[in-house]
Amino acid sequence: MLILLFFKNLFSSDSMTSEILKEIRKVIASKIPENVEITKVEFEGPELVVYTKNPEIVAEDGGLIRTLAKELKKRIIVRSDASALLDPEKTIEKIKEIVPEEAKITNIYFDDVTGEVIVEARKPGLVIGKHGSTSKSIIKHTGWVPKILRTPPIPSKIVEKIRKLLRRESKKRRQILRNLGCRIHRQPKYENDWARITALGGFREVGRSCLYLQTPNSKILLDCGVNVAANDEKNAYPYLNIPEFILDEIEAVVISHAHLDHSGFVPYLYHYGYRGPVYCSAPTRDLMALLQLDHIDIAEREGRELPFNAKDVNKCLKHTITLEYGEVTDITPDIRLTLHNAGHILGSAILHLHIGDGQHNLVYTGDFKYEKTRLLEPAVTDFPRLETLVMESTYGGKEDIQPSREMAEKRLIKVIYDTIKRGGKVLIPVFAVGRAQELMVVLDEYIKSGILEEIPIFVDGMVWEATAIHTTRPEYLSKTLSDQIFHYGYNPFTSEIFNKVSSSDERKDVVEGEPCVILSTSGMLAGGNSVEYFKWLCEDEKNTLVFVGYQAEGSLGRRLQKNRRDITFEENGKMKVYKVKMQIETIEGFSGHSDRKQLMKYVHNLSPKPEKILVCHGNAYKSLDLASSIYKKYRIETRAPLNLEAVRIY
Amino acid sequence: MLILLFFKNLFSSDSMTSEILKEIRKVIASKIPENVEITKVEFEGPELVVYTKNPEIVAEDGGLIRTLAKELKKRIIVRSDASALLDPEKTIEKIKEIVPEEAKITNIYFDDVTGEVIVEARKPGLVIGKHGSTSKSIIKHTGWVPKILRTPPIPSKIVEKIRKLLRRESKKRRQILRNLGCRIHRQPKYENDWARITALGGFREVGRSCLYLQTPNSKILLDCGVNVAANDEKNAYPYLNIPEFILDEIEAVVISHAHLDHSGFVPYLYHYGYRGPVYCSAPTRDLMALLQLDHIDIAEREGRELPFNAKDVNKCLKHTITLEYGEVTDITPDIRLTLHNAGHILGSAILHLHIGDGQHNLVYTGDFKYEKTRLLEPAVTDFPRLETLVMESTYGGKEDIQPSREMAEKRLIKVIYDTIKRGGKVLIPVFAVGRAQELMVVLDEYIKSGILEEIPIFVDGMVWEATAIHTTRPEYLSKTLSDQIFHYGYNPFTSEIFNKVSSSDERKDVVEGEPCVILSTSGMLAGGNSVEYFKWLCEDEKNTLVFVGYQAEGSLGRRLQKNRRDITFEENGKMKVYKVKMQIETIEGFSGHSDRKQLMKYVHNLSPKPEKILVCHGNAYKSLDLASSIYKKYRIETRAPLNLEAVRIY
Helix, strand or coil, rough: EEEEHHHCCCCCCHHHHHHHHHHHHHHHHCCCCCCCCCCEEEEEECEEEECCCCCCHHHHHHHHHHHHHHHHHEEEEEEHHHHHHHHHHHHHHHHHHHCCCCHHHEEEEEEEECCCEEEECHHHHHHCHHHHHHHHHHHHHHHHEEEEEEEECCCCCCHHHHHHHHHHHHHHHHHHHHHHHHCCCCCCCCCCCCEEEEEEEECCCCCCEEEEEECCCCCCEEECCCCCCCHHHHHHHCCCCCCCHHHCCCCCCCCCCCCCHHHHHHHHHHHHCCCCCECCHHHHHHHHHHHHHHHHHHHHHHCCCCCHHHHHHCCCCCCCCECCCCCEEEEEEEEEEEEEEEECCCEECCCEECCCCCCCEEEEEEECCCCCCCCCCCCCCCCCCCEEEEEECCCCCCCCCCHCCCCCCCCHHHHHHHHHHHHEEEECCCCCCCHHHHHHHHHHHHCCCCCCCCCCCEEHHHHHHHHHHHHHHHHHHCHHHHHHHHHHHCCCHCCCCCEECCHHHHHHHHHHCCCCEEEEECCCCCHHHHHHHHHHHCCCCEEEEEEECCCCCCCHHHHHHHHCCCCEEEECCCEEEECCCCCCCEEECCCCCCHHHHHHHHHHHEEEECCCEEEEECCHHHHHHHHHHHHHHHEEECCCCCCCCCEECC | CHHHHHHHCCCCCHHHHHHHHHHHHHHHHHHHHCCCCEEEEECCCEEEEEEECCCCHHCCCHHHHHHHHHHHHHHHEEEHHHHHHHHHHHHHHHHHCCCCCCCCEEEEECCCEEEEEEEECCCHHHHHCCCHHHHHHHHHHHHHHEEEEECCCCCHHHHHHHHHHHCCCCHHHHHHHHHHHHHCCCCCCCCCCCCCCEEEEEECCCCCEEEEEEECCCEECCCCCCCCCCCCCHHHHCCCCCCCCCHHHHHHECCCCCHHHHHCHHHHHHCCCCCCCCCCCHHHHHHHHHHHHHHHHHHHHHCEEEEEEEHHHHHHHHHEEECCCCCEEEEEEEEEEEEEEECCCCCCCCEEECCCCCCCCEEEECCCCCCCCCCCCCCCCCCCCCEEEECCCCCCCCCCCCHHHHHHHHHHHHHHHHHHHHCCCCCCCCCCCCCHHHHHHHHHHEEEEECCCCCCCEEEHHCCCHHHHHHHHHHHHCCCHHHHHHHCCCHHHHCEEEEEEEHHCCCCHHHHCCCCEEEEECCCCCCCCHHHHHHHHCCCCCCEEEEECCCCCHHHHHHHHHHCEEEEEECCCCCEEEEEECCCEECCCCCCCCCCHHHHHHHHHHCCCEEEEEECCHHHHHHHHHHHHHHHHHEEEEEECCCCCCECCC
């Protein structure tokens, strides 16, 4: 009985949804003024879409939607009924008339499916206007609801690609969202009397992060990463082959941030038939697609077969729903998700999940930095409620104390200064996303302030592309940076000191040119252009190699740190030995992870205090050390589960 | 890829099995003498069955089968080829000729399917003969391999029923076993690089014990009980409705002992399509069927609907494979099971599971008594290997120290003596299985030795039936008892002091008769005939009510222990109040569970020491107290998981 009933009716909720919509229509009818005609109400993913023949009245009365949203406890989008829409050509004219020229509109196009006009502009704030006045004016005069996108100051191929894809697939996407809406807003079937987390990857290890959250009503994944450093499939991918993981029943995937160890296995889910949503921040979506495609690309070039391909990345994009920090969103009938800034990389989020009707509040930190950096604000510590915390422990060991940012920056500048002075070049191998941009801001700052002389800084391929994405989403950057960009019109990433390098010829010019700084992937000299630069530069003692990130055991970076100085590469079928004479420096303190002190301080500052803390994303020793230290200091129950273990959270 | 491949081919192993059998035939051919003709070799459940035209030669050479078993690492059964069988009538004559009359054969019948002759006798030892000589002689002269069963000195309806069922279903059963054999002896598909236990019931609680053991290759259940005291289905049954529990993929169910909180939900599995084996000891099978049928019966009488019925008990019996203590048995391609005495009730077992090829050894104690009792030997502490122990904690709290057996017995005898002396009757409500028989042996002992005068002892319905099963399996009783029975021909259960009571009229005669002791179910005065006796006896201050077992909160027994003396019953639609005047005594020390001291001592005496101990079968406080005490005293990692949690054991 129990078993047979268990899966029945889980999604046969169409009639139930229409019942719910009927109720909602009643509420709307009772709340809106008589002169507003509603033509349609439907779910679109987590949101409720209201179509009206009088968008201008609704736009004018801002309180109306707020009241409805509060009353219905749903996020509401207002769209215009087809009959209220002005002819597209006239609309374009009208928009150009309404929006000031300084907004620098670069593109206007229409989405017939949603009745939205998409306006791409260099200064989207000016298209919105003060308190949305310009935007409202567009609605009033054209009927079209504007969706305003920033034209990145640095052109980004991936952003362009994603926008095109979503434009092309608008109709399909709306259908996806409508079906999803029915699923999300169904009535929960079972009493919410338990919830548990199964560790599918990234516990007592770093890599392939994957948490499986189950309640009697919902099954969702938090992160789904790969361990790119693993030698075999078994250790590279999360344990999705266990019996409780039923792909068809996964209702949502939430991605904390774009790094591959948190997002790299998502395409696999789509490859094997997952068609549910991925929730993440907008920067995470774009950066994730960039990194996933690069991962597939590298594997192809290296002749390794991955269990997914580039098409799956597109499928994923089609199903991704982006959320802003602080936006409370229903993702299943009994789970509400809110993203909060994690301070780790652009768009990185701490996930807050409210389960049931007040039953439980789970926070998963993902990777987080509890310190203000050049790039980002520190991770959020305040939550409306919190019972269970799952936190990372990359630097969870007692000894994992890092120098201050200031110290790290000074050291970096000194190393660069010395190298340039003696006529050398500085090679900094970096991951594409995160530290690279942090360093760019640092370099720009020190050059701007005159401490460092103006030297060319070369930013290679992937790093450049990731940086472009940063320029699309300045609102996610630290207050200092976004103030600079919005109020003073100064964007460090577009500074002239940075030069994009994207071909072999250009690279050759760089190494043969004047003293400079080079930022290039991969960060551990494990393939990628950083290795090419290394070969060119390593035999000249004037040059310097600077490591600013973790070098994994076995990587070339690590070997160099261990003072190996004869390095052999295979070139055109022959072995060639390089005698490394360049200076090699390791500078700690630029990490996007909280160090031990910051981890402890984070727990200390959490509000409210959680009842239970699960530790993940650290090797066994660090996870256990952090777990026991937190318990000893704060008397909070802690645990460092093993992969494949399930922990009841209530 | 991973997901799709995961379930494929799990059981499509027919061709693989025939490959394995081919190999086995080769080995057999190389080991047996030329004059032994083998006609067939096949798997039957965990065993390998070898058919021969020359059973007499094989029977004569005992070393031959031992050598083969060792070589093949399989349990081997030898059967006769049809051509070697003597005509049945002549066989019966021959058997009667060979077996001495003192064996008291009560029945002889044939199983054409297996080529076995079943001989039921009062003294089965005499049918076997010294070192099996009589048995071998039967084979030699008739070709039939004798299967020798004990005719219970007290007739048991359930034993009779089971024997009939198995006889009737012999052909079907053989097919079941043959299919099972293929499943068990398939090649494991995956590397055994992990195993985990999921707590499905009976963790931080008593009742509905159920553990789910998973390896990459196997899924099995250890115990599958109900909580008869629970108010609703949700708390009564184990969590079988979680996604990783896939009934179709369960390969084996192992039952530690017959009590319903360990076996009561097994019929449910068959009701919903499980057709795999149940492994347990022979007494567990019989007692389990008795208790399961009684459970169904009571529910029916009380108008409660259970999600299974009596037919499912039959299905279960048809699929049950009984094992002896110490018999090492393959139950899946990567799990080997051995039962060891648990000292709790007749046939109760500690389960030793050897996983993989030396990867891990798990011991699950079930309920266990680490003290010699009148009825049973103490629980086994020595195992060939042991890494993870799962142990019960019913009396795991610091304060759970029980008086010695001797003290308890003396108190009981004193209470009975006093009551009888003043002309009263003693009512002892008991569970049918366990304590009741322990008390019978005590009473018999004290009367035999003359300390207590010879008084009639009335044993009501279910208790009598359970006692009858005890007389069928004297080899499972304590050494003292089985010595008495086998060597001195004295069986306390057949003592004349015990009188069976099975009808209302008989019950009335008892309460109206002379001073006596009455043993009747239920043990907590929660329904059953003990309540009827109570009503008859409670208003007379000469009588005594003796509690020897745990009285659950809310039961009548508990209320009486708390000095409630006005008890109301509904009788024929009216409420009737009984003024309780009888003496009420609670005697501790007869428990079938280890007390705190015994639990700690058990861990102390374990050999080898486990690396990890999981605590179950106790309320939250007792489980946690025992877990932390063991850790503090022995520095063994302990854990008291919650239901629904999964613990990695390696």
